[in-house]
Amino acid sequence: MTSTSAAAIIAARIEAAVARLHPGETGGLDTVARPSEHADAQVNVALALAKRLGKNPREVAEQIARSVEVVGVCRSVEVAGPGFLNITFDDAFLGEKLREMASGESLGLRQAAVTETVVVDYSAPNVAKEMHVGHLRSTIIGDALVRMLTAVGHRVVRENHIGDWGTPFGMLIEHLVDLGEAGASRELSVGDLDAFYKEARKKFDASEQFQDRARKRVVALQAGDADTLRLWNLLVAESARYFAQVYEKLDVLLKHSDLRGESTYNHLLAAVVERLRAAGLLQQDDEAEVVFPPGFTNRENQPLPLIIRKKDGGYNYATSDLACVIDRVENIGATLLVYVVGAPQAQHLAMVESVAASAGWLKPPARMEHVAFGSVLGSDRKMLRSRSGDAVKLVELLDEAVQRAEASIREKNPELDPAVRSVVAHQIGIGAVKYSDLSNDRVKDYVFDWERMLSFDGNTAPYLQYAHARICSIFRKAGEKRSAVRDVRPLVAHQAERALALSLLQFDTVVHDAIDRFSPHRLCTYLYELSSRYTAFYEHCPVLKADGDVRQSRLALCDLTARVLEHGLGMLGIGAPEQM
Secondary structure, three states: OOOOOHHHHHHHHHHHHHHHHOOOOOOOOOOOOEOOOOOOEEEOHHHHHHHHHOOOHHHHHHHHHHHOOOOOOEEEEEEEOOOEEEEEEOHHHHHHHHHHHHOOOOOOOOOOOOOOEEEEEOOOOEOOOOOEHHHHHHHHHHHHHHHHHHHOOOEEEEEEOOEOOOOHHHHHHHHHHHHOHHHHHHHHHOOOHHHHHHHHHHHHHHOHHHHHHHHHHHHHHHHOOHHHHHHHHHHHHHHHHHHHHHHHHHOOOOOHHHEOOHHHHHHHHHHHHHHHHHOOOOEEEOOEEEEOOOOOEOOOOOEOOEEEEOOOOOEOHHHHHHHHHHHHHHHOOOOEEEEEOOHHHHHHHHHHHHHHHHOOOOOOOOEEEEEOOOOEEOOOOOEOEOOOOOEOEHHHHHHHHHHHHHHHHHHHOOOOOHHHHHHHHHHHHHHHHHHHHHOOOOOOOEEOOHHHHOOOOOOOHHHHHHHHHHHHHHHHHHOOOHHHHOOOOOOOOOHHHHHHHHHHOOHHHHHHHHHHOOOHHHHHHHHHHHHHHHHHHHHHOOOOOOOHHHHHHHHHHHHHHHHHHHHHHHHOOOOOOOOO
């Protein structure tokens, strides 16, 4: 499908004009038509082209302006400044592109030119540990990327790489034995996983006898002892039940079937070692088996090893991560492996990628992408903590968000039906938490601020949700079905209508840009700007007081805006209430 973006269409025509005037010179030139304060769009291609040709930029720009095909697309193409091309679109062209956009369910969103199988690794809590605010960013960002990639046609495989294996499980299983299976199940089922883990750790630190039991239990677990595996499965099952409750509350797509614990790859670890040895990559270092990926050094500028098998014969995290690569590429058939993991893991993942590539397991088109992110901070600009100093439990944070949202709705709209208010409060509260996270550049830290994120003003989810609800209210008052105006070609006469039209037609371009950069905040910024332009349109262009074709045209703009807001918020995992 061709992009509905007016900017993309004129960019293609300018590129064609350059190809006619200067054959062979189009490669690497920037023909992107960007929003401008001085015109509908601006293209800066002439500056770079003039430098290549050794000519005056304005002269090159004027030549392009005279040659570009504008009939049916542009009202004018004018040269400004040192050689910018200022574009003003034809009103009828904008109206027709809006009608085309409104005619389909996709709203002009193109399918990816090349569809891929994408594995997205995100969330990744630990068994027998409660999810806290530290899991928020990975879960929310990963879920948004899954939705966006799916929306443009990729086959997306969700993987929740939970920590369910290793030495701590000897300690946890022995604590379970002490409590008794029934008692442990009751304690775990109430969701207080932190207390269970802390009690086990307290015993381990205080008793050498308990330590000895725990170590023996680890050996039994790794040897596949049936009774030990049964107890281990009980821990995993109770934790998985708790994770599912959190994901349902957070409105993310992760299901039980998406769980891929470290244990999943346990049977592949020995094969990883053998395949690395066969590839001539495995070396001995201080009695451990390691690989030295090129280009990685420690503080002393000595080669940095990726430990594959420790001196005691145990495997390391890197071994499991390499097994993941093998499974995802060779069994699932993935060409893109996306890791939504905190920034501190950058070096580790880069080393895993290097080793996997050297071993021949990760070769084009297969590749890894680390989607790094910063931390959630409190008002003191330190890691967000509870009053007791512990990490904030994710369930408690989400419950508080919904409670605050419900109180706000009750104050603003006390006549709203209680059942509707409950549903809307969940959409607003959870949406506020998600949007506060996603609207920030993911690589940066951000400060968690209840008042700001739940505000109905500014770049917040409630502001966008209210814009959607207000449009739904307009149609209720008009007594018209929204679908009835979807064949209308909007009139683009007022400046506020033009600004809204141009913003709507950028939807496709923005979504693909956000996907290409793995940056949901770009979609957030767009939705906020769209809502702001809709607000200006609503203030300057009366809808219900207009008559005839103008009324229908403005209703069509309202409907298309609401649909783009709903679709855009949906790709972020945020609901769009019809009333608030």
